[in-house]
Amino acid sequence: MAERRDSNSRSLLRRLRDTLALQGDGQHRLDRITHLIADSMGTAVCSIYLFRDPETLELCATEGLNPQAVHHTRLRIGEGLVGRVARMGAAVNTGNAPSEPGFRYMAETGEEIYSSFLGVPIQRVGEKMGVLVVQSKAQRQFSDDEVYGLEVVAMVLAEMTELGAFVGDHEGMGQSHRFPVLFRGTSGQEGACEGNVWLHEPRVVVTNPVGDDPDAEQARLSEAVEELQAQINDMVLGAAGLDVDHRQVMETYRMLANSRGWMRRMSEDIEAGLSAEAAVEKEQSTNRARLEQSGDAYLRERLSDLDDLSNRLLRLLTGQGRDTGADLPENPVLVARNIGPAELLEYGRSLRGVVLEEGSVGSHAAIVARALAIPLVIHTKRVTTEALNGDPILVDGDQGVVHLRPEDSVASAFRDKIAMQAEAQKRYADLRDLPATDRAGLTIGLDMNAGLMADLPSLANSGADGVGLFRTELQFLIRTSVPRRDELALTYKRVIDAAQGKPVKFRTLDIGSDKVLPYMKPQDEPNPAMGWRAIRVGLDKPGVLRMQLQALLRAAQGRPLQVMFPFIACPEEFYDARDALLRQRDREAAMGRPVPEDLKIGAMLETPSLGFAPDSFYETCDFISIGGNDLKQFFFAADRENERVRRRYDTLDTSFLTFLERIIVRSAAYNTKLSFCGEDAGRPVEALTFAALGIRTLSMRPASIGPVKHLIRRADLAQLRQIIHRARNEGHKSVRNAVTSYLAQL
Numbered sequence: 001m002a003e004r005r006d007s008n009s010r011s012l013l014r015r016l017r018d019t020l021a022l023q024g025d026g027q028h029r030l031d032r033i034t035h036l037i038a039d040s041m042g043t044a045v046c047s048i049y050l051f052r053d054p055e056t057l058e059l060c061a062t063e064g065l066n067p068q069a070v071h072h073t074r075l076r077i078g079e080g081l082v083g084r085v086a087r088m089g090a091a092v093n094t095g096n097a098p099s100e101p102g103f104r105y106m107a108e109t110g111e112e113i114y115s116s117f118l119g120v121p122i123q124r125v126g127e128k129m130g131v132l133v134v135q136s137k138a139q140r141q142f143s144d145d146e147v148y149g150l151e152v153v154a155m156v157l158a159e160m161t162e163l164g165a166f167v168g169d170h171e172g173m174g175q176s177h178r179f180p181v182l183f184r185g186t187s188g189q190e191g192a193c194e195g196n197v198w199l200h201e202p203r204v205v206v207t208n209p210v211g212d213d214p215d216a217e218q219a220r221l222s223e224a225v226e227e228l229q230a231q232i233n234d235m236v237l238g239a240a241g242l243d244v245d246h247r248q249v250m251e252t253y254r255m256l257a258n259s260r261g262w263m264r265r266m267s268e269d270i271e272a273g274l275s276a277e278a279a280v281e282k283e284q285s286t287n288r289a290r291l292e293q294s295g296d297a298y299l300r301e302r303l304s305d306l307d308d309l310s311n312r313l314l315r316l317l318t319g320q321g322r323d324t325g326a327d328l329p330e331n332p333v334l335v336a337r338n339i340g341p342a343e344l345l346e347y348g349r350s351l352r353g354v355v356l357e358e359g360s361v362g363s364h365a366a367i368v369a370r371a372l373a374i375p376l377v378i379h380t381k382r383v384t385t386e387a388l389n390g391d392p393i394l395v396d397g398d399q400g401v402v403h404l405r406p407e408d409s410v411a412s413a414f415r416d417k418i419a420m421q422a423e424a425q426k427r428y429a430d431l432r433d434l435p436a437t438d439r440a441g442l443t444i445g446l447d448m449n450a451g452l453m454a455d456l457p458s459l460a461n462s463g464a465d466g467v468g469l470f471r472t473e474l475q476f477l478i479r480t481s482v483p484r485r486d487e488l489a490l491t492y493k494r495v496i497d498a499a500q501g502k503p504v505k506f507r508t509l510d511i512g513s514d515k516v517l518p519y520m521k522p523q524d525e526p527n528p529a530m531g532w533r534a535i536r537v538g539l540d541k542p543g544v545l546r547m548q549l550q551a552l553l554r555a556a557q558g559r560p561l562q563v564m565f566p567f568i569a570c571p572e573e574f575y576d577a578r579d580a581l582l583r584q585r586d587r588e589a590a591m592g593r594p595v596p597e598d599l600k601i602g603a604m605l606e607t608p609s610l611g612f613a614p615d616s617f618y619e620t621c622d623f624i625s626i627g628g629n630d631l632k633q634f635f636f637a638a639d640r641e642n643e644r645v646r647r648r649y650d651t652l653d654t655s656f657l658t659f660l661e662r663i664i665v666r667s668a669a670y671n672t673k674l675s676f677c678g679e680d681a682g683r684p685v686e687a688l689t690f691a692a693l694g695i696r697t698l699s700m701r702p703a704s705i706g707p708v709k710h711l712i713r714r715a716d717l718a719q720l721r722q723i724i725h726r727a728r729n730e731g732h733k734s735v736r737n738a739v740t741s742y743l744a745q746l
């Protein structure tokens with residue numbers, strides 16, 4: 001029986017494929033296909049519905065229903081049984097369609113006489129393209145074999161749709177990847193850009209969905225699977241030196257790659273007439289649909305592993321992959337599910353923007369995108385499915401919005417916005433060599449934040465006074481093992497050299513929380529942001545801290561050096577870290593090496609506790625830098641990575657400002673230099689408020705220096721201070737409105 005079904009199915013698939021060679025347009029092919037399927041399945045009706053836009057399905061061809069309804073009958077996704085198939089990405093099989101919940105009777109089609117209904121999605125790896133339906137008069141459920149057979153047919157139709165086989169006179173029909181699509185994600189790095197899509201992992205194109213010789217296709221599949229298994233085995237061997245958790249992940253991969261169920265299903269698909277790559281895709285599509293529906297975290301992870309393996313297998317089978325030899329398009333915008341920091345760095349500044357389906361605000365990719373100053377939008381669901389290499393794309397990193405294949409009107413409005421920003425940047429460039437001095441003669445130091453050698457040219461270009469925060473973790477994040485001391489010393493030396501005498505505040509390693517090193521055993525902590533991170537790791541595992549301190553001391557080669565320790569929650573942590581640095585300095589001196597002529601040691605104030613530290617702490621610190629990103633999350637108990645809460649509290653809330661003032665007053669009492677280096681320092685309204693309250697140095701991303709300087713030079717900070725106090729005395733919860741109104745009239 002299975003034999004017969006398979007040979008039947010194979011001959012149908014071959015006949016379907018032959019329609020590709022038919023003369024005439026897409027409509028002609030569709031008509032022929034519905035006829036062939038109805039004939040082969042022995043059903044009175046076969047209909048094909050395709051998406052005419054991402055929300056609407058349209059009846060595009062039918063055998064058996066009223067031909068007048070073709071291109072007239074339309075359904076929203078989720079509407080009726082056809083819409084339900086599309087929404088769920090899974091088959092609906094019923095012997096009594098009218099009794100099904102959600103059934104919608106479409107009078108114009110004349111379908112009232114048909115009881116049984118079988119609909120399967122036409123989809124390709126998570127991309128919904130349409131629905132294929134067969135109907136008959138008899139009240140009967142379709143058998144499992146019939147459902148399976150129709151799914152195989154739908155797979156071939158999906159590939160044909162992808163290849164543009166159904167493009168016809170009816171606008172948009174059968175053409176996937178053609179409509180403008182708007183994505184609402186999350187901003188990972190501000191800025192706007194226009195460019196063309198560059199898929200980090202290009203879509204695999206299956207040009208031969210139908211296999212002529214099942215034995216040959218089975219052999220191709222087996223060969224590719226063997227190669228995949230060999231690759232995974234190599235990965236497992238490579239993981240031998242890694243920690244247990246990492247090895248377990250690799251072992252799970254190996255198990256999945258050897259899964260008999262997976263292999264059996266793909267072999268059955270080949271027996272039914274699919275080519276090896278179409279068989280892999282069919283299983284991947286089913287898997288994706290389950291992945292999208294599943295809420296179980298464990299299952300999702302396994303399904304996601306399987307998805308990754310399917311991609312590898314497809315690349316092996318088709319020879320397509322990252323190294324396609326294609327050149328980056330002009331103004332490339334990288335589109336990916338996710339990307340590691342090292343890979344993103346490899347692309348470097350050639351990219352105009354980055355759009356990711358996953359990622360998080362504090363992810364490594366986000367850190368690198370920030371360092372490269374390219375707009376980044378994350379949480380952009382389905383973008384890799386919708387986008388094709390070379391598609392025009394607009395990235396609005398300020399709003400977290402992405403326009404794929406935008407309408408002309410959208411593109412031109414967007415261009416205006418970019419032009420305005422560029423013009424403003426030009427104006428700011430004119431201020432580059434002028435100080436950030438207000439109208440009354442008060443000068444505010446403007447430093448920049450950095451983390452890569454690639455950042456250093458911005459020091460001259462932006463007119464920053466120095467580097468107020470050099471995040472050293474990037475050198476650790478982009479490697480596969482702990483960097484060696486000499487390598488680090490060389491990098492730090494280059495940074496100091498490039499700064500050409502301007503001061504650089506090096507922050508020691510701030511790992512843990514969201515910044516997990518690939519070679520560090522991930523800590524399974526319930527609250528990693530409040531867990532074993534930053535200086536806590538440094539003091540508990542002093543070897544790495546010591547090595548980094550030595551590298552910094554050597555890099556200075558006798559020149560002045562500034563080092564600050566992150567996430568100091570109590571003075572003792574600072575004293576211990578400071579002692580470690582002084583010990584290393586003395587050791588270097590004892591070995592006859594040059595030591596910095598001036599060594600300044602500071603703490604990052606990132607927890608409220610340090611605002612209340614004893615006076616002796618403020619006295620001992622050479623400088624304090626407020627890490628506002630962390631400080632705010634602990635002050636308001638609002639996770640900086642959690643979209644639901646991260647914008648909930650205003651930085652200019654008077655309670656937070658009162659706390660900042662406390663720190664300002666205490667630092668001033670001991671002449672301890674104070675700066676602010678969180679993201680808020682680069683936001684003009686916040687920056688001017690901090691400056692007016694008495695923070696005399698702000699450290700920000702280079703692109704913010706111009707706008708902040710421009711406003712400081714127009715403002716009178718003492719006057720703004722009075723305005724802030726007045727707003728507070730009047731009982732305003734936040735001083736934002738008062739400050740904004742003042743700045744607006746400058």
Ligand code: PEP
Binds near residue numbers: 630
């Ligand atoms: C901060 O917390 O404000 C800070 C500058 O450090 P990071 O963003 O690297 O945690």
Ligand code: MG
Binds near residue numbers: 606629630
């Ligand atoms: Mg921090």
